[in-house]
Amino acid sequence: MSDLPYRVINESSDGYQTIDAVISPIGQLNILSKVEVAKLLDSSQSGLYKLFRNCSLAVLNTGNDLDDGKELLERYKDFDISIVQEERGIKLSVKGAPAEAFVDNKMIRGISEHLFTVLRDVIYTHDEINGNPKFNLEASEGITDAVFHMLRNAGMLQPGLDPNLVVCWGGHSISRNEYDYTKEVGYALGLRGLDICTGCGPGAMKGPMKGATIGHAKQRINNGRYIGITEPGIIAAEAPNPIVNQLAIMPDIEKRLEAFVRLGHGIIVFPGGAGTTEEILYILGILLHPDNQQIPFPLVFTGPENSAEYFTRVDKFIADTLGPEAQSHYKIIINDPAAVAREMKAGIQKVREFRKYSDDAYYFNWQLRISHDLQQPFIPTHDNMRNLELHKNQPVNQLAANLRRAFSGIVAGNVKEDGICAIEKHGHFELHGDPEIMHPVDELLESFAQQNRMKLPGRTYIPCYKVIK
Template identity: 60%
Template sequence: MDAKTLTPVVSTKISPQGGLDVLSRGEVSRLRDASAGGLHELLRRCALAVLTTGSESDDPRAALERYPTFDIEVHQQDRGIKLELTDAPATAFVDGRLIRGVAELLVSVVRDIVYVSSEIEDAAAFDLNSSEGITNAVFEILRNARVLRAGQEPNLVVCWGGHSIKRHEYEYTKLVGYQLGLRGLDICTGCGPGAMKGPMKGATIAHAKQRLFESRYIGITEPGIIAAESPNPIVNNLVIMPDIEKRLEAFVRAGHGIIVFPGGVGTAEEILYLLGILLHPKNADLPFPFVLTGPKESAAYFEQIDHFLRLALGDEVAKRYKIIVDDPVSVAKAMVDGVELVRRHRLDSKDAFFFNWAVEIPFAFQQPFVPNHENMAALHLRRDVPVHELAADLRRAFSGIVAGNVKEEGMRAIEQFGPFKIDGEPEIMRALDALLQAFVAQGRMKMSGEYKPCYRVVAGADLPVAAPAA
């Protein structure tokens, strides 16, 4: 028990099993390096997020405040490596032994941090200043994490949605996951709670009923978000991508279809990212099932989203997604039908089942966006550019709000300089402001506590808001 926090803690050494046999001396040294150029602090934050699986806080600083003396050290030994945990959360242990699933996720943390640092960022093997180089890097990270399976039929459905959702919305995500699982579909999410956990939970029951024992529950996250959205306990394959852009590309490249449940700004960011890609002229004929769904109580939420998308991007955008309310069976059937179209297209185009090489993702979508005050103010949120480019900048606007809400860097910037200013075409700004206010009113910005906006919509914020389309 830590004397300062009175929180039960455990100190121990563990030998990782599977996926992480040996590390070089240089890799171990960097993992233990606590200086600005080292990896120790990143390892410590991500490891603590895994060890606090099931946390109900979305403040990335909460875990470190609760376990201030937590530390993790990597030791190279004659039979491999050992991880030394100091003052780790006792909830990650049973009778003094680290829970097996938590141990596996901890291995994933070390694996991905080491691989990204040594093979992606420091090596010259990938040109991260080119679109092809970034896509190759995403492929290699997923392959190294054993996410990509050759010889398997397309069956991976990506589920997006909020970590802060109502109970009836969460129950609905489980029902959809159950129907997907009955049809042999595996689940990939952002790995956290809420709409990221529900589909996996529903699918586990369905997979058990169908006697499917090698099902995949893939969680894809990134260092800036994992501390706020710790992996849920069902994730059996965790991948930590270097940044949000590579995380989003990984979803689109690895998945065979996407379902969106109710959420907040992070969910809106994901929707705009995918639509920006699907609206690109080179992807006009690319089949990709995209369903927005929720219980009947969430119908107004999707009306707001649909209204905003049509206003900003034009009515044609609605052809790229389907809204299904309160019907899990129809959602699952729509996804099965859509995945079959993807399968046929991949066969015809001789594209891989396990990685969508054919989809065009412009370099502008792949470049990491730094959500600071200057970059947020410089976003071009006007309809005088191609729709996929406007979608990309709208995605960046929501990304900045996500950073201000739950990412440590963004929260510090807001505390120091005040809210981000978002400016653009007045009609778009009015609709954006109405959408964001609805998110706040519905409690979709934070899991707990009073929400203090990290943004200020400048143009049109005080003007009357047009009513959503019927």
């Protein structure tokens, strides 16, 4: 993986051990034309460099207990990455990289693969999607087409396979008991030949993959897929876990969420915090759309016995804000991994039958209607957060979309570099709305804070928001 010697730097300027190295590509970036190499060099050295650098550092941080994007960048402020052009293609030169990304002075292979994934996805989006008249990113169809092309470029669309991909959502800082439960569910899914797709980070994103590897091994399944989908704003807080064997970096949270539902055949939600609530509101906003009423899409909420209260609160929040119709779209199963797996297996069979009958692709859900307000990137500025329409005088799927934006802003204020800086500069985000909406929002967020679901356990959570009733 390296043609040049590694040099260990004793300490970074902040006292952390780092390493310099030159890394050779593995896979599709191993063979590039001179024109393609020149294009990569131009893009990486332009205004895209900061994005490329920050995502690369996040990947190299895999395995470290650091979920604060701003702190990560400050800790390794001397980190640098550049493309080295050679006659045979390219290499990556990293300086001041976290030493944990190496073993015996060699970069861990999985991390090396993910590092080149950053290069592939960031450059592809910049060069082939943004500004390309082929993709109208102001229209729903254009956004979906762009998501399709990004996933295809990442090698995630595999024709000829029966539907078997389960998306698992949940918190990155869940308790040990909850984490062990996600492994048990993943094991039950793996025994039934189901593959796993998550947000690629630790906690509830890693556990199902870890369990599925054992289930697949017992069934002698040697081509299991452990797909991770992330985006630049969250990757520093949720670095790809070691089990991910296919990684895609989408350009923003909205395209990341759409990738989950277009690629997956069912969703399991484990306990989490504001980010998990954002994901729940996103999928409910889709399933509540009138055009999607007849499209099967299994959705299960699950956790161990001591998570029952968490789901009771989430279920009550959904009932109080979105109503019983929203509740009808999911099933809550507590402390029964096998039942979760059976429910998902049966639900995905219905998806297969529907796709076959309607002649829709197994590998990409074209028919699902995603409204434009769920696709358009939401920038959580103080003004945008303050002006969200949080009231019941609107279609229920639109209310779900607006609530999703509110929780997206809270996630940004908690763990994303830009959001953290905005809070430090301008103070709390303010959420305004009708009391019948704001009371449930406030109660749910308060319960998350009390249960240490807003930050890693052991840290005092300082809210980035104020609910104005």
